[in-house]
Amino acid sequence: MANRYAETLIMNWDDLRYFLAVAREGQMLGAARRLGVSQARLSRHIASLEQAVGTRLFNRTTRGCTLTSDGEILISTAERMEAETQSAAQDLQKREEVSGTIRIGAPDGFGSAFLAPRLGRFRTAYPDLRIQLVPAPRSFSLSEREADLAIMVGRPTKGRLRVRKLVDYSLSLYAAKSYLERAGKPNDISNLMGHTLIGYVDDLIYTPELNYVGDVIKDWRRDIEVSTAIGQFEAVRAGAGIGILHDFMADGLPDLERLFCGATVKRSYWMVWHENQGVTRRVQAVADLIDAFVREDRQKFNH
Template identity: 55%
Template sequence: MNWDDLRHFLAAARAGQILGAARRMGVSQSTLNRRISALEADLGTRLFERSTSGSALTEAGSRLLKNAERMEAEALRIRAGLAGPDTPLTGTVRIGAPDGFGVAFLAGRIGTFAARHPQLTVQIVPAARNFSLSRREADVAVTVGRPSKGRLRAKKLTDYTLGLYASADYLDRMSTPRTRDDLRNHTLIGYVDDLIFAPQLDFAVDLPVKWQSRIEVSGATGQYEVARAGAGIGILHRFMAEDDPALVQVLPEIVLTRSYWAVWHESHHASRRVRAVVDFLDEAVRDARSCF
């Protein structure tokens, strides 16, 4: 069994489609197809059911995936054991994060990490969604709350707080709410309910008031911009809103607390790239603890 064929199989299994896997590996679609066909011929069984919508694993493919991931983890462990502490990090590492953290916090600091590892390509994917670490949509994901399922490892980064904010212009036009009941007379900004990707983001559950959004945006950065533009009152991250002179906190007694975690697949526990990212994230939030 050829290990290179297995690597191509892993990429296709995680991507769910040949074209996407080929792009991620930097090879042609025909090369990836040839590698998988060679592996299927070697094993004497079909590993994928191919269709126009993608490639689904067969029962044999699902069994092979588990074994291949163990082999990959062992290969990573061997490589990490042979590499000295001064061996430069190379390749690509992808960090998935909620859009608020990824754009407003991490993007402005990732240059420090890149400068420390000049031979490493760093990708940030800031998106209001969950990332599948088993399918390698990210090597490290920053999550809101600790995941409870999957073969994952996690490290808590920090707690963070949210409050109610509006622009000074909006409050001049509509008046500043003095009591929680006053919010009924204001335009409220929140998430699109059916696009909330983590239960911890359903802020209305923990608010001491009834929150009926009239403007709904699926991401934290979008909500921030809507509030900043004077459209209403939003539940915004303190690290995004507190130092913005265009925004004013209202009803400051209303505070919500959530937590960020760094999460990675257990098969990457020996990866020096993953370890370096997790250590950097921990360092970055620790240095900026007061802003959260």
């Protein structure tokens, strides 16, 4: 009987809907009223289904209808199909609701190295959504709509904001193997002062959270200053000197070497949006999607 069901159920969902109504109401009249159809029409659908599966599904008495043993087998399959159909309809409705334009502001390292390669997956999940990604070394004013959703380094404490912690991340000292071959490998952190060091442009650091060189060595002297995390990453990778890079960007690259594994800086990314955006479906959907992407690769962020 199971094989006969597999061959016929997809084509007879309407019949199954009537079958479920009778099974739940326990009588033809009550099921017809529930569906808003005539009892004759309901009977025709039940007869059509019984003919399709080749067996009787209900025992009919003056007191109502009870499932036969074959009917008991069918109902679990029918209820599963009903649940899957409802779930699919809800998913389609959600996709339709997530439309319009959303602007995501993010630090340039996270925005360019992590979010940008995943923008295609945003489109796959929400094809009606227009995405603007702004990866920049700056703060974003959510009240002035510079971004609908922002990724920030450190938790903001001011403003009418909704805040969700995204992930802790680590940064470590790196140098290109070409640089170490040329300049030698420091055997102690104190020896760093004899090397070319790369860091942020001091007066352009837009949040105290990024002024982390003192966490590694107190007297860090920047010989090369670059205002973006991506710029520092490219300078270090090209062999210009030693820098503090995001582990999720640098770790595992064959041309870079991580130095002094104990000298690690810890920071956190937070997702933030204005409280007026709290009920906007597209903001909630994108925040959930970013959170899911980070969970997939959480091990990359912390060393």
